[in-house]
Amino acid sequence: MRLTIITSITGVLVLLYILELLRRQQLREKYAVIWLAIGLAVAPLGFFPDLLDSTARRVGIASGVSLVLFAGFVMVLLVCLHLSWEASRLEAETRSLAEEVALLRSHLVEHHGYPVSKQNKAETADDTEVYS
Amino acid sequence: MIDGKRVLIILPAWNEQDGLPGVLKEIRTTLPGVDTLVVDDGSTDRTSAVAAEFGSPVAQLPYNLGVGGAMRLGYRYAFLHGYDVAIQVDSDGQHDPAYVPVMLEKLKEADLVIGARFAGQGDYTVRGPRKWAMSLLSVVLSRITRTKLTDTTSGFRASNKQLIEFFAQWYPVEYLGDTIESMVGAARCGFVVRQVPVAMRERTTGTPSASPIKATVYLGRAGLVLLLAMIRRMPKHLKALAPRRAGSGRVLTGQ
Numbered sequence: 159m160r161l162t163i164i165t166s167i168t169g170v171l172v173l174l175y176i177l178e179l180l181r182r183q184q185l186r187e188k189y190a191v192i193w194l195a196i197g198l199a200v201a202p203l204g205f206f207p208d209l210l211d212s213t214a215r216r217v218g219i220a221s222g223v224s225l226v227l228f229a230g231f232v233m234v235l236l237v238c239l240h241l242s243w244e245a246s247r248l249e250a251e252t253r254s255l256a257e258e259v260a261l262l263r264s265h266l267v268e269h270h271g272y273p274v275s276k277q278n279k280a281e282t283a284d285d286t287e288v289y290s
Numbered sequence: 291m292i293d294g295k296r297v298l299i300i301l302p303a304w305n306e307q308d309g310l311p312g313v314l315k316e317i318r319t320t321l322p323g324v325d326t327l328v329v330d331d332g333s334t335d336r337t338s339a340v341a342a343e344f345g346s347p348v349a350q351l352p353y354n355l356g357v358g359g360a361m362r363l364g365y366r367y368a369f370l371h372g373y374d375v376a377i378q379v380d381s382d383g384q385h386d387p388a389y390v391p392v393m394l395e396k397l398k399e400a401d402l403v404i405g406a407r408f409a410g411q412g413d414y415t416v417r418g419p420r421k422w423a424m425s426l427l428s429v430v431l432s433r434i435t436r437t438k439l440t441d442t443t444s445g446f447r448a449s450n451k452q453l454i455e456f457f458a459q460w461y462p463v464e465y466l467g468d469t470i471e472s473m474v475g476a477a478r479c480g481f482v483v484r485q486v487p488v489a490m491r492e493r494t495t496g497t498p499s500a501s502p503i504k505a506t507v508y509l510g511r512a513g514l515v516l517l518l519a520m521i522r523r524m525p526k527h528l529k530a531l532a533p534r535r536a537g538s539g540r541v542l543t544g545q
Contacts, residue, residue: 253359253463256351256352256355256359257351257355257359257362257363257366259351259352260329260349260350260351260352260363261349261363261366261370263349263350264327264347264348264349264350264367267347267348268347274338274339274348274350
């Protein structure tokens, strides 16, 4: 009985938090959709954990709770993978932007007397070792 | 201009304010006809200012992108300004610009020319796992490019106009991408790779990884990079950039 209370409260709180983040425009819709879908699918299970028991038994898992745990783990893994993919894409985009900025700057330096400056932050990427 | 060709020497530089003047001066005296571009890869010292003082155009990245990013910027610049040949030269004085005419000569029969050690010139030696890694790379890359390559990680290389456009659009940014993967990618897209023997000078800054553990890690990473480079899908529009040559682009005229 206590498990039901904890899980249902957690589910509802997480759902509310996602909605609040969306309301404050801190979360892009495309990510929010994933989380909302997961939240809505999982929240009822918090109230009725034995909803999945029959399904779980059919695939050879002792209880619905274990099934949820397993499915949740797989889900989190997939979402993490998706975020890595997004980060790679973003890195490629910022890289192109930096190159574009450098090209424009070199043009300005050569043709319009833009100052050559040392205005870089001491910010370095983690793969600087590649310099030989 | 050398032989009616506009030649650009790309010098990727990361905190090279001390080595750069010597290299730029040497290029100016040995190769009076060429242009230079210093790619300042987010240096925190006076690299950009020094390059400008010595009269070289500078492309200054707002933050450090690593060798791959710096090189792609160099090729984008070369492409944008319509250069016929782009030559990569390290800013630390390892590469002797006196070999550039030899490389240009070889470019007549290839798209990518690599200035290679272990090919008769100079007396650079390595031992242990690092040597195994280098031999493995040489064997595999020689097969991929269908020519004998002895120094696949050399950063001293010349590209023709088509390859400049190719590298302006595609240049690997990961570890060893600037040497191994860029070559594999170009070769797989049909570009012709050749090497000319050069002697490299002792590097003035930095130390090569000497410990056996580091060398083994290097071997592993090189293998991984090679594997990835082989299985990676190359976009069609990049393959279209390779100049058509008889026999799937590997048989050369005049040989």
